Amino acid sequence: MxxxxxxxxxxxxxxxxxxxLYDTVTHKDDDPPPPYNGVIDSxxxxxxxxxxxxxxxxxxxxxxxxxxxxxxxxxxxxxSMKHIDGKDGQSRWEKAQIALAAIAEFASRYDDxxxxxxxxxxxxxxxxGMNLKSRREVLDLFSLADPHGGTYLGKRIDGLLVKYLKSxxxxxxxxxxxxxxxxxxxxxxxxxxxxxxxxxxxxxxIKRLNLIVITDGLSYDSLKDPIVKAAKALDxxxxxxxxxxxxxxxxxxxxxxxxxxxxxxxxxxxxEGLRDIVDTTPYDANKDxxxxxxxxxQLIKMLLGGVNRGCDEKGAAHFGIGAES
Numbered sequence: 001m002x003x004x005x006x007x008x009x010x011x012x013x014x015x016x017x018x019x020x021l022y023d024t025v026t027h028k029d030d031d032p033p034p035p036y037n038g039v040i041d042s043x044x045x046x047x048x049x050x051x052x053x054x055x056x057x058x059x060x061x062x063x064x065x066x067x068x069x070x071x072x073x074x075x076x077x078x079x080s081m082k083h084i085d086g087k088d089g090q091s092r093w094e095k096a097q098i099a100l101a102a103i104a105e106f107a108s109r110y111d112d113x114x115x116x117x118x119x120x121x122x123x124x125x126x127x128x129g130m131n132l133k134s135r136r137e138v139l140d141l142f143s144l145a146d147p148h149g150g151t152y153l154g155k156r157i158d159g160l161l162v163k164y165l166k167s168x169x170x171x172x173x174x175x176x177x178x179x180x181x182x183x184x185x186x187x188x189x190x191x192x193x194x195x196x197x198x199x200x201x202x203x204x205x206i207k208r209l210n211l212i213v214i215t216d217g218l219s220y221d222s223l224k225d226p227i228v229k230a231a232k233a234l235d236x237x238x239x240x241x242x243x244x245x246x247x248x249x250x251x252x253x254x255x256x257x258x259x260x261x262x263x264x265x266x267x268x269x270x271x272e273g274l275r276d277i278v279d280t281t282p283y284d285a286n287k288d289x290x291x292x293x294x295x296x297x298q299l300i301k302m303l304l305g306g307v308n309r310g311c312d313e314k315g316a317a318h319f320g321i322g323a324e325s
Contacts, residue, residue, distance in 0.1 A: 040094055040097050040098065040139065041139065043098055044097075044098055044101045044102070044135055044139065047098060047101075047102055047294060048101070048102060048105055048135065050295075051102060051106070051294070051295070051296055051299060054295060054296035055106075055296055058296070058321060060319070062300060062304060062311075062316075062319040062321070063106055063107075063109075063110060063300060063303055063304065064110055065110075065304065065307075065308070066107055066110035066111055066210065066303065066304075067110045067111070067112075068207065068208055069111065069207055069208045069209065069210040069245075069307060070111060070113075070115075070116070070207045070208070070209055070210065071103075071107040071108075071111050071115040071116075071210045071212065071303075072115065072116045072117075072118070072160065072209065072210070072211050072212070073100060073103065073104075073115060073116070073117045073118070073211075073212045073213075073214065074118050074119075074120060074153070074156055074157065074160065074211065074212070074213045074214070075096060075100065075117060075118070075119050075120065075214050076096075076120050076151060076153065076213075076214060076215035076216060076217075076251075077093075077119045077120055077121050077122050077145050077146075077147050077148070077149075078120065078121060078147060078148070078149055078150055078151040078216075078217070079147055079148055079149060079150070080092070080147075080151065080216055080217050080252075081093040081096065081147040081216055081251070082147050083216070083252065085252050085253055092216045092251045092252045093147050095251050095252075095283065096214050096216075096251050097138075097139060097142050098294075099214060099249060099251065099283050099294065099302075100117070100138055100214060101135035101138050101139055102135070102294060102299060103115075103212060103299070103302060103303065104117075104132055104133075104134070104135055104137075104138040105134065105135045106299060106303065107210075107303055108132065108133040108134070113131050114130070114131035114132045114133040115131075115132055115133075116129060116130045116131065116132070117129040117130075117132060117138065117141060118156065118160065119145050120151070120152065120153060120156050120215075121148060121149040121150075121152075122144065122145040122146075122148075124144065128141075128144075129141055150220050151215070151217055151218065151219050151220055152219065152220050152221050153213065153215060153219040153221070153223060154219050154221035154222045154223050154225065154226055155221055155226075157211070157213065157223065157226050157227070157246070158225075158226035158229070160211060161211075161226055161227075161229075161230040161244070162230075164209050164244070165230060165233055165234075165244075167206055168206055168237070168239065168243075169206070170237070171237045171238055208240070208242060208243050208244065208245075208307065209243070209244045209245070210245050210247070210303075210306060210307050211244070211245065211246045211247070211306065212246075212247045212249060212302065212303075212306070213246065213247065213248045213249065214249045214251060214283075215248065215249070215250065215251065215257075216250065216251045216252040216254060216257065217252070217254045217256075217257040218254070218256055218257045218260055223260075223264060224264065224268065227246065227264070227268065227277065227278060228268070228274065230244060230277070231268075231274040231275050231277055232274060234275060234277070235274060235275060241275055241309075242307045242308065244277055245277055245278075245279070245305075245306030245307030245308075246277055246278050246279070246306050247278075247279050247280070247281065247302060247303075247305050247306030247307075248261045248264070248265075248278070248279070248280040248281070249280075249281050249282075249283050249302050250280065250281070250282045250283060251283050258280075258282065261280040262280055264278045264280065265278050265279055265280045265312070276309060276312070277306070278306065279301075279305035279306045279311075279312040280305075281298065281301045281302050281305055283298070283302075296316070296321070296322075297315060297316040297321060297322040298316075300315070300316040300319070300321065301315045301316060
């Protein structure tokens with residue numbers, strides 16, 4: 001995946017002060033790509049090798065449930081992602097690359113059309129960032145974005161949820177009781193003209209949505225409003241409880257952000273009387289400069305916590321893996 005392939009696809013939106021006006025800057029063909037980051041590549045290689053070994057030791061792999069879902073990632077690329085936590089000199093942006101490479105590598109094994117990745121502030125041309133199936137494709141995508149601007153996650157989450165909800169078929173109307181006359185009309189010369197087993201539209205079923213949001217801080221706009229709106233729409237149309245799940249993966253150690261995300265996770269359903277479609281998981285890689293700590297238990301929580309209520313509450317322990325979190 002070369003830099004030139006994407007060179008006409010990048011549009012960066014830079015905030016102009018406190019308002020919401022933006023200037024559009026198009027990446028030029030002759031702009032040099034960011035320098036190759038061998039350190040990130042090496043860390044990802046080591047992480048995937050270790051995670052692969054940990055998963056190989058499991059009797060059952062709960063991540064296989066992702067075959068039922070489309071996994072979509074929304075990545076915070078705001079200016080605060082440049083911040084360095086701990087003693088290792090690694091930025092939140094670099095940690096996000098490692099986390100997302102692991103998520104992509106494992107999720108894409110069970111999502112046959114690959115995962116989709118969206119940046120919060122960097123908008124890519126249609127088709128770019130879609131159907132990614134390897135960590136190499138994910139890491140190459142980072143060459144097209146540079147952290148900038150503020151954190152407006154609510155608007156981007158709302159856009160993704162609205163688009164998905166519009167793609168779902170309307171609720172099926174209950175069939176009217178069949179009269180004897182109608183029953184007889186369905187049979188001619190002993191052959192049934194019943195349409196049992198076929199959908200009225202003939203369209204393939206829409207997969208459920210597993211939305212993973214990777215962020216480091218508080219959003220300038222409301223996260224609660226678009227989530228409540230989506231939950232109400234799902235309840236009104238009587239969709240399955242796991243039709244949509246949202247997992248917030250927090251990069252960094254912002255305590256205010258952690259508290260806000262935890263409130264979404266724990267309090268939203270109690271306050272609103274709605275289905276719980278939110279989970280939050282901290283990403284503790286390189287905590288205090290002590291090395292990459294992401295393990296199979298954490299990755300399972302990241303991948304499944306938004307769509308499985310047991311995993312939301314107990315983590316990988318819900319599947320009999322590790323200690324209860």
